[in-house]
Amino acid sequence: MLAVMDPDAGALPGTQDSNEQLLARVATGDKRAFAQLYDATSSRLFGLARRLLVDPAQAEEVTQEVYLEIWQTATRYEPTRGTALAWMLTVTHRRAVDRIRASQASRDRDLKVGIRDQEREYDSVAETVEITVETRRVQAALTKLTELQRQAVTLAYFRGLSHSEVAQLLHVPVGTVKTRLRDGMIRLRDELGVGT
């Protein structure tokens, strides 16, 4: 049992499994693979959860929830659907947003003061720039959106706001936000070359 619990036991230096390989092994109940997958991805997942939830304690809870879900449903992951990390980030975003929505009352309060923080929000989006290829590409792609598209997409994704909350914050009709979110995401998709 000890060998199983120790993720480093038996891992040879330089033999790094891909996340997809690890996830496939997790699906067979391999706990060491789970620990390795955690080590390879947890800073990404926790980073995203913390970005959305701000509160580190809540981000930790959501991250725990997500990894348990991954453990339970690894059997249902199919590599043809996307990378393991893509799946895991999708689940993380969803669960973080669920958490935000669950505390709707405090959310409403936040929204009232949120308008004040709006400008800061965009600043902090800019601050999130890591010097990585992905970040540069995303950052560049975001500049190709109209101002309203960019605001709507970033508020929805990075702050977990619903379309109606975005509408309230930006003082535009909900219908407008819905179309801007779609147009903005399609533009981003094309700029980032997704699906081509």
Added chain:
Amino acid sequence: MTTRRDPHLLSGAYSLDAVTPDEAAAVEEAMAHSEELRGEIAELTDTAVLLGMSVPAADPPPALRARLLDLIEQTPQLPPLADTEVEADAERAVPIAAEQPAPAPGVAVLRSDSRHVAPRRRRRWTRGPALLAGALVAAAAVLFGGGMMLDQLVNPAPQSTSASAFDQLRSARDVQRQTASVAGGGTAVVYWSKSLDESAVVLDGVAQPAGKSLQMWVVTGGRAASAGLYAPRGGERYELMKGALKPDQAVAVSVEPAGGSSQPTTKPIVVVPVAA
């Protein structure tokens, strides 16, 4: 909020998790019928992932790793989604029920759940909830399989007539629908039709608590009137209620002592307001 919407218009919001549960359900329904919409949502979700990749990494507290490694020791994994999933689940989930002639009801729920996501077609993971709902149902089968079996034995009921009644309700010209999240996971959808003078509650991803009952309530101005037990038969997951709902009402579901109570004795696990 129950007026007709174009789910296509919501693809961007959906991929960003910026829709209401009700809208998400509408988008998922539309996805089952539209290859084009499925493709668009797949791509936009992949695009959203790239936004996620642009967020700086941050190390979680070390204790989380140890806690998770402990937790997975006690957490069963779900069987893969396949045509044989029901059989596979049955073996795994309710071993105690092996001698029972009836199939385990909690298990069959999985099948009716996956019906909504285009059976046999490859499921995308773009949306967590469908997957999670299945996960919770299966986990519920593991945890509460015995309890549900008992319930089934105690309350045998005909299925075929009410099945068509629910289909009738769902396809009624004036059917309306509201969705809400259930505390502890899962969703509740309430349907009602004035012309049929009928309503229904559908719980998705909610466990039947062992040794207790789920009871439905129609709440009017702070007063709760029992609308019967939520105890779907034969692997279905809806329960019909007499009468249509009015805008000032809400439907609540609570965990009650087995057999139900005359008034709610616990905080409801979900309250679905009729007016959005």
